[in-house]
Amino acid sequence: MAFTFELVSPERLLVSREVDSVVVPAAEGELTAMPDHAPTMSALRAGMVTVEAGGDKEEYVVLGGFADIQPESCTILAELASAPGEFDRDILASRIEEARTRLKETSDDDERSELEEILGSLTTLNEQILPA
């Protein structure tokens, strides 16, 4: 069964092809999408998207966005997306910095936990792509 994966950022369409499965960094933990997945709409945190097609694995970096999963397709509307090799590390560094300063300034508990979550996913992502 054909399963189409599309990765789009506001500026352009990065990937559009047939795949076997996609692992997306959903807001509440990693989520693997395969053909015949129930229609799901999920927010994304910063992380890696892993695409598997015919035994080959490909990874992409996304910073937030949405995944629209349907039985026959998975579309990721990323806020910012790129292949790991082309990823601009400075953007990530500035995001981490921003989250840290906002965390220091905030006094609201909900906001604090939200920011901590964002910061966590950003730093994990940073470690993941460091060796690359």
Next chain:
Amino acid sequence: MANLKELRVRIASVKSTAKITKAMQMVAAAKLRRAQEAAEAARPYSKRMSKVLANLAGGGEPADAPKLMTGTGKDDVHLLVVCTAERGLCGGFNSSIARLARDHARRLLANGKTVKFICVGKKGFDILRREFGDKIIDRVDLRSVKRLGFADADAIGKKVIGLFEDGQFDVCTLFYSEFENVVTQTPQAQQIIPAKPEAMSEGDADEAGSDVLYDYEPSEADILRTLIPRNISVQIFRALLENAASEQGARMSAMDNATRNANDMIDRLTLDYNRQRQAKITTELIEIIAGAEAL
């Protein structure tokens, strides 16, 4: 009648004008191609975004849908975001957008509504300042932006949403020019807050209108809360890209006309010049012959 020297100077000056307009036309053509590519590259995102939103809207509006989608329930204060170019010399491009916005504003004012403006681009500001100077609450300068990125649009989007959350306005309309082809650009008014469902589902309605039930993670309300503001930025981004392509297209045809005009003018002036020169030569000849005959 201008004398020969004056004509020569005129011809030279019109020639250099033609050279400049020709160069501007070619620059605009090159930029147009790039702008068009950028607009096309951005299309999938906004298209899919519309589809996703249509899917969400199709699932029935949740009771706690964000205000950005449902509106404040009033339509007293209107915010007009007018996107124009930073530069002139592009035919009627800027003025046609400004005219559309102005007519819209006048209609609203006549109905007793309050109108506020945000001007993106210098030219629109210059035009609207005359009539609505006190109503322009903000202006965005994109002159330093070489290559339009999503971040630029996002900044405007955040500003608009910030104003909305402060209760500064009820309805927001975006003015820009839709790029159809090099000779046709149509000024457009698009309401972005509250989001109109039909605007979201642009052509994808049939496709997306399926009644699939979605699982939402985290919750539908959470997703909508982040998706709707994002959609506003995307709409602005799309408008800016369309505008960029339209501007270059308009400039290209305006400069093409200008070059053609200049060439016509050169032809006319050259004809004049040659005639006068011939007339002068003839007079001189007559004088010489008359002089020789007199001897």
